[in-house]
Amino acid sequence: MSSSIVQNKEYRNKQKVKDNFISAFIGFFAFVWIFPILWTIWTSLRPYNDIISNGVFSWPRHLNLDNYFTAFRKMGLTHYFLNTLYVTIPAVVLTLFLGSLIAFVVSRYSFRFNLSLLLLFTAGNMLPIVLTYIPVFWLYIKIGDLFGNRSLLYNNYLGIILVHVAFQVGFATFVLSSYMKTVPKEISESAIIDGASVFRHYWNVMLPLLRPPLAALGVLMSCWIYNDFFWALILMSQDSKRPVTSALRQLQGQYITDFNLLAAGAIIVAAPTVILFFVLRKQFVSGLTLGSTKG
Amino acid sequence: MKTTPANKNIRRRRSLSRNDRFTLAAFIGIPTLMQIIFLWLPALITIILSFTYWNGINVGDIKWAGLANYRNIFFGTPVFYEALKNNAIWLLWFTFIATPLGILLAYQIDRKIKGHKLFETVFYIPVVLSLAIIGIIWNFMFQPGGFVQGLMGRDISNAVSIWGNYSINTYVIMGVASWRHIGYIMLLYLAGLKSVDPSLREASAIDGATEWQTFRKIVLPTMRPVNIIIVVITIIESLRAFDLVYIIYGTSTAWPLLNILVFQNFAGQGISMKGAAYAVILLVLCVGPILLYLRSVFKEDLK
Numbered sequence: 001m002s003s004s005i006v007q008n009k010e011y012r013n014k015q016k017v018k019d020n021f022i023s024a025f026i027g028f029f030a031f032v033w034i035f036p037i038l039w040t041i042w043t044s045l046r047p048y049n050d051i052i053s054n055g056v057f058s059w060p061r062h063l064n065l066d067n068y069f070t071a072f073r074k075m076g077l078t079h080y081f082l083n084t085l086y087v088t089i090p091a092v093v094l095t096l097f098l099g100s101l102i103a104f105v106v107s108r109y110s111f112r113f114n115l116s117l118l119l120l121f122t123a124g125n126m127l128p129i130v131l132t133y134i135p136v137f138w139l140y141i142k143i144g145d146l147f148g149n150r151s152l153l154y155n156n157y158l159g160i161i162l163v164h165v166a167f168q169v170g171f172a173t174f175v176l177s178s179y180m181k182t183v184p185k186e187i188s189e190s191a192i193i194d195g196a197s198v199f200r201h202y203w204n205v206m207l208p209l210l211r212p213p214l215a216a217l218g219v220l221m222s223c224w225i226y227n228d229f230f231w232a233l234i235l236m237s238q239d240s241k242r243p244v245t246s247a248l249r250q251l252q253g254q255y256i257t258d259f260n261l262l263a264a265g266a267i268i269v270a271a272p273t274v275i276l277f278f279v280l281r282k283q284f285v286s287g288l289t290l291g292s293t294k295g
Numbered sequence: 296m297k298t299t300p301a302n303k304n305i306r307r308r309r310s311l312s313r314n315d316r317f318t319l320a321a322f323i324g325i326p327t328l329m330q331i332i333f334l335w336l337p338a339l340i341t342i343i344l345s346f347t348y349w350n351g352i353n354v355g356d357i358k359w360a361g362l363a364n365y366r367n368i369f370f371g372t373p374v375f376y377e378a379l380k381n382n383a384i385w386l387l388w389f390t391f392i393a394t395p396l397g398i399l400l401a402y403q404i405d406r407k408i409k410g411h412k413l414f415e416t417v418f419y420i421p422v423v424l425s426l427a428i429i430g431i432i433w434n435f436m437f438q439p440g441g442f443v444q445g446l447m448g449r450d451i452s453n454a455v456s457i458w459g460n461y462s463i464n465t466y467v468i469m470g471v472a473s474w475r476h477i478g479y480i481m482l483l484y485l486a487g488l489k490s491v492d493p494s495l496r497e498a499s500a501i502d503g504a505t506e507w508q509t510f511r512k513i514v515l516p517t518m519r520p521v522n523i524i525i526v527v528i529t530i531i532e533s534l535r536a537f538d539l540v541y542i543i544y545g546t547s548t549a550w551p552l553l554n555i556l557v558f559q560n561f562a563g564q565g566i567s568m569k570g571a572a573y574a575v576i577l578l579v580l581c582v583g584p585i586l587l588y589l590r591s592v593f594k595e596d597l598k
Contacts, residue, residue: 008501011503018506019406019408019409020409022403022408023408023409023410026400026403026404026408026410026414027410027414030410030413030414030417030418033417033418033420033421033474033478034417034420036432036433036435036436036442036474037420037432039432039435039436039442040431040432040435043435051440057445098325098326098329099326101322101323101325101326102322102323102326102327104322105319105322105323109319115593115596115597117323117327118593118596119589119593120327120330120335121326121330122589122592122593123585123589124330124334124335126531126581126585126588127334127338127578127581127585128534128535128554128574128577128578128581129535130535130537130554130557130558130561130574130577131337131338131341131574131575131577131578132333132334132337132338132341133557133558133561134337134340134341134344134351134561134566134570134571135336135337135338135340135341135344136333136337138354139332139333139336139337162329162333163333165329165333166329166330166332166333166334167334169326169329169330170330173326174592197312197314197315197318198311198314198315198318198319198322199315199318202322223423226425227423227424227425227426227427228425229425229426229427230538245425245427245428246427248425248427248428248431249427249430249542252427252430252431259434259435259438259440262431263431263435265431266428266431266432269425269427269428270424270425270428273423273424273425274420274423274424276423277419277420277423278416284423285482285485285486286486288482288483288486
């Protein structure tokens with residue numbers, strides 16, 4: 001008896017040493033991982049001339065936030081941030097709304113094509129996006145011509161919002177429907193017995209129960225849509241209408257020589273999602289979990 | 296036997312009022328219509344276009360080409376095989392290096408080793424950044440005047456090209472791709488690990504199992520559903536890999552990938568339906584993993 005305890009203690013001590021070693025090892029890589037970001041921040045705090053005249057590793061003569069102010073002023077970031085808002089908020093709200101509709105019907109009413117519907121949406125989320133570039137572009141122009149206004153969808157926020165919704169709604173549907181399956185059927189049954197209409201059943205009974213996954217998905221999708229810059233490059237012909245991530249891509253070419261300014265711009269554009277992640281980390285993680293661990 | 300579910304369905308539908316039936320139809324109809332118009336229809340059109348000649352300007356100019364685009368790709372375009380090779384490198388790297396590292400990292404963090412909270416955050420930050428930002432950040436590392444150039448003792452005036460150096464750029468690209476992928480896999484796996492019963496692990500530790508044995512014999516098997524999803528994500532991500540390389544090289548074929556070839560032929564100037572054919576090839580390669588994913592996710596429903 002006593003010998004096994006001694007053995008155990010020895011084992012634990014050994015494990016402790018090993019764990020410290022592992023910690024140090026991962027810690028080293030964590031530093032390597034964060035380093036490029038730290039370096040970008042460091043660069044953003046120095047004026048360009050400092051590097052030119054004194055070299056990459058020179059000790060800075062000035063450290064200040066000038067580049068940040070200049071970036072806001074010269075790059076017009078505020079304007080681009082607004083563009084991002086015009087796209088992201090409606091896209092996220094619409095995606096969650098439509099996704100919850102499908103998830104609600106599929107999990108609460110038994111139609112023959114329920115599963116096919118769910119498969120259609122989930123598979124749609126995994127299609128290679130490039131498959132749709134040219135047709136979507138043409139579809140937008142044609143639909144625009146049909147209504148006598150070429151920029152009804154093309155070169156318009158509405159168009160970008162709709163493609164984002166079409167691509168993200170599959171994931172939302174999948175996550176929300178698997179969540180709804182865990183909500184007891186009795187809740188729905190009592191709502192139906194009480195004579196609630198389908199709409200009331202959805203709006204007053206189910207939707208409030210969906211708050212946790214909706215919050216999680218909302219955070220995750222805001223991040224994804226915020227970060228996307230491809231659709232805007234294809235579907236927005238006017239630079240001034242592009243969201244901030246696409247604009248940054250554009251500015252990269254424009255300010256290629258003043259990379260301290262560019263560094264400040266990159267940090268400013270990165271800030272919203274990083275802050276979102278820090279503040280709403282629980283939602284972030286549970287959004288991914290809901291979508292992935294349902295086996 | 297067969298009539299029973301149908302009968303049930305009819306009864307169900309009858310119990311709904313006209314209003315309710317209308318609401319249900321709208322609930323299903325609107326999202327489905329959107330999904331079809333903006334996603335499935337364009338995908339279908341691309342498949343059809345891959346069998347045509349078209350310069351992307353006038354719809355009237357579309358001409359039937361049969362298999363010509365595919366024949367051209369398979370027999371007349373060496374860069375296609377280069378792209379396939381790069382996609383394969385990407386897949387192998389992710390499968391054997393990046394994904395296992397992400398999983399091991401998740402395992403260690405889940406054991407709550409010292410500093411696990413900090414590690415989790417640090418490794419996940421790259422995942423929340425836009426590729427537009429990632430491109431800039433890594434340029435600061437590699438471009439003239441960047442950190443790595445500084446380490447090599449080179450200033451802006453005598454800098455060397457790292458992205459353009461063919462003997463190393465594959466490794467550099469894989470490194471930057473892993474920078475993002477490892478954190479993503481880590482977080483997915485970490486979420487799954489929380490559901491593994493801790494007493495199982497304690498029991499195996501008391502029985503004298505080594506760390507590695509516990510991981511292989513206890514943790515991996517209980518994580519089967521997550522494992523499948525991670526395998527699928529790894530394959531699909533490798534196949535449609537694109538944005539990172541696009542950020543570095545644009546649509547030039549300095550380091551071709553299938554998706555880059557699509558984009559090169561499909562956007563900007565010089566549109567040709569070879570791009571559509573590339574996209575269809577990509578789709579065909581993705582079908583397997585997509586089906587695997589759907590099957591594992593809807594296992595119960597499909598029975």
